[in-house]
Amino acid sequence: MEQEISNIAREATAALPPKPVIEVKNLRKGFDKVEVLRDLSLQLFENENLVVLGKSGSGKSVLIKCMVRLLRADAGTIRIFGENVQEMNDRELAELRVKIGFLFQRGALYDSMTIRENLEFPLVRIKKYLSRKEIDAKIEEALENVGLSDTINKMPSQLSGGMRKRASLARTIVVDPMIMLYDEPTTGLDPVTSDEISMLINNVKKKYNTSSVIITHDIACARATGDRVIMLNEGEVHMEGTIRSFEQSSDPLIQSFFKFREPSSAKAQPHHG
Amino acid sequence: MKAIRPVLQRIPKLPSVKTQAIKISDNAIKKTQLTTRFFREVGEFCLFAWLTLKATFSRDFEFREFLRQCFKVGNKTLPLISLTGLVIGLVLTIQSRPILANFGATSMLPGMVALSLVREMGPVVTALICCGKIGSGMGAELGSMKVTEQIDAMEVSSTNPMRYLVVPRVLAATLMIPVLVLYADAFGILGSWAGANIKGDVTFTLFFTQAFSAIWFSDFFPAVIKTFFFGAAIGFVGCYKGFTAGRGTESVGKAANQSVVLASVFVILIDLIAVQITDMLY
Ligand SMILES: Nc1ncnc2c1ncn2[C@@H]1O[C@H](COP(=O)(O)OP(=O)(O)O)[C@@H](O)[C@H]1O
Numbered sequence: 001m002e003q004e005i006s007n008i009a010r011e012a013t014a015a016l017p018p019k020p021v022i023e024v025k026n027l028r029k030g031f032d033k034v035e036v037l038r039d040l041s042l043q044l045f046e047n048e049n050l051v052v053l054g055k056s057g058s059g060k061s062v063l064i065k066c067m068v069r070l071l072r073a074d075a076g077t078i079r080i081f082g083e084n085v086q087e088m089n090d091r092e093l094a095e096l097r098v099k100i101g102f103l104f105q106r107g108a109l110y111d112s113m114t115i116r117e118n119l120e121f122p123l124v125r126i127k128k129y130l131s132r133k134e135i136d137a138k139i140e141e142a143l144e145n146v147g148l149s150d151t152i153n154k155m156p157s158q159l160s161g162g163m164r165k166r167a168s169l170a171r172t173i174v175v176d177p178m179i180m181l182y183d184e185p186t187t188g189l190d191p192v193t194s195d196e197i198s199m200l201i202n203n204v205k206k207k208y209n210t211s212s213v214i215i216t217h218d219i220a221c222a223r224a225t226g227d228r229v230i231m232l233n234e235g236e237v238h239m240e241g242t243i244r245s246f247e248q249s250s251d252p253l254i255q256s257f258f259k260f261r262e263p264s265s266a267k268a269q270p271h272h273g
Numbered sequence: 274m275k276a277i278r279p280v281l282q283r284i285p286k287l288p289s290v291k292t293q294a295i296k297i298s299d300n301a302i303k304k305t306q307l308t309t310r311f312f313r314e315v316g317e318f319c320l321f322a323w324l325t326l327k328a329t330f331s332r333d334f335e336f337r338e339f340l341r342q343c344f345k346v347g348n349k350t351l352p353l354i355s356l357t358g359l360v361i362g363l364v365l366t367i368q369s370r371p372i373l374a375n376f377g378a379t380s381m382l383p384g385m386v387a388l389s390l391v392r393e394m395g396p397v398v399t400a401l402i403c404c405g406k407i408g409s410g411m412g413a414e415l416g417s418m419k420v421t422e423q424i425d426a427m428e429v430s431s432t433n434p435m436r437y438l439v440v441p442r443v444l445a446a447t448l449m450i451p452v453l454v455l456y457a458d459a460f461g462i463l464g465s466w467a468g469a470n471i472k473g474d475v476t477f478t479l480f481f482t483q484a485f486s487a488i489w490f491s492d493f494f495p496a497v498i499k500t501f502f503f504g505a506a507i508g509f510v511g512c513y514k515g516f517t518a519g520r521g522t523e524s525v526g527k528a529a530n531q532s533v534v535l536a537s538v539f540v541i542l543i544d545l546i547a548v549q550i551t552d553m554l555y
């Protein structure tokens with residue numbers, strides 16, 4: 001029902017020129033005098049997968065944490081759905097966060113709870129009006145979507161790294177977010193599992209109509225999921241474009257990212273059925 | 274002139290003014306850094322206390338989590354507290370007996386031991402044990418949740434982690450530690466009875482009548498009141514240290530360790546204040 005309403009709303013606005021869902025302008029953020037983000041601007045458009053590339057330590061996680069105000073920006077503005085995140089009060093912030101799914105770098109599953117309780121935790125607190133039956137149905141559906149139906153009563157410590165990532169993904173999609181922020185979804189996983197996760201990301205986009213920021217330094221993941229790519233360096237946007245334009249770039253930093261990896265013609269689209 | 278030279282040479286060379294100045298300014302910088310760190314810590318502590326208070330009196334109390342924490346607090350410490358209570362009662366009795374015997378006052382033994390147990394030994398020893406078991410447990414648990422971003426995950430799913438994690442823990446500690454203290458007192462008196470029975474023969478009922486007739490409401494009441502504060506301090510310090518843990522894995526251990534130290538300091542300080550207040554009132 002809710003899904004339908006938001007779909008209708010999306011269709012109604014489709015005719016207008018694209019308005020950014022997230023708009024970051026001149027963002028600055030530092031820790032103890034060390035500047036991590038210097039002057040960063042970017043936009044995320046509706047129903048788009050934006051890949052953010054960058055070395056580790058370049059402030060990619062800091063960027064998306066500023067977006068949900070887990071960290072406070074030092075300067076600059078972040079607008080999500082046109083609203084300035086910096087100036088929101090607690091209630092507005094809570095309302096905004098309900099619309100955003102955040103996949104943490106290491107999953108951040110609650111390790112004292114089973115997978116079911118992990119999914120139930122945000123669900124019963126965000127969607128208080130749901131009945132017990134609806135909650136169970138939603139949990140099962142989300143787990144099915146990530147292919148984890150049989151682990152519903154397991155503890156996170158009993159799962160493998162890839163399964164934990166997927167469970168974590170299930171926990172974020174169970175509340176029907178409109179924006180997804182993925183923090184290195186495939187890091188630390190083997191190539192096969194990485195491809196599965198990339199495919200899941202594409203499925204989530206299709207199924208839930210989300211706009212996503214995908215942070216990664218995994219080129220295969222960027223190829224599989226990215227509509228548009230941004231490269232961060234030294235706290236600024238180094239380059240912006242399609243995957244193809246990145247591959248053809250002669251910039252040494254970008255080449256060093258794409259070096260030793262198969263060209264996009266041999267791109268491994270995950271095959272599943 | 275030539276005569277003075279050897280004398281001058283024998284004087285040890287003074288460090289140059291410049292190096293002196295650098296040393297002094299270095300010292301000053303270190304000291305100011307230490308002071309700023311101290312004040313920042315105090316500020317953070319007060320802010321955390323304020324947020325906890327605010328979360329305590331907000332709607333949507335997490336009752337199930339509160340019960341779970343109460344169970345954990347009790348369950349974790351019961352065996353150790355039983356044993357400690359028993360041994361303290363026993364040892365106090367055995368050691369006081371010769372002194373009292375010197376004055377021919379062995380009949381005062383149960384009352385004396387009971388009084389010191391209820392007023393001081395029971396509350397303080399129990400609280401210090403709880404600093405070690407509960408304070409460090411909370412510090413480590415919340416610290417690891419912080420390091421693995423579970424607390425951040427709660428926050429972005431629009432749940433106030435203060436309300437879900439901190440409030441139930443602080444309240445559980447506040448309510449359970451007085452119960453544990455009473456339990457330790459009981460075991461202490463039991464141990465004392467056992468100690469009295471090693472030499473001489475006292476019936477259980479006689480011993481207890483003697484013990485309880487020595488304890489007045491004015492002994493008992495302040496002792497119970499202060500245990501609530503002990504509990505609140507232990508729970509709060511554990512949560513605070515866990516929540517403010519750093520970013521690396523090693524900060525989990527640090528958080529646990531510092532919880533024990535800070536909570537113990539708080540317990541001792543609260544005890545000191547409680548004794549002063551009780552003294553003034555009675
Ligand atoms: N909460 C924090 N406190 C202090 N420093 C931080 C914090 N978060 C990130 N940093 C620092 O910011 C820099 C960028 O970190 P991060 O965004 O995690 O990099 P990555 O691009 O690998 O995700 C690192 O040098 C890190 O040490």
Ligand SMILES: [Mg+2]
Pocket residue numbers: 060061062105183184
């Ligand atoms: Mg990161």
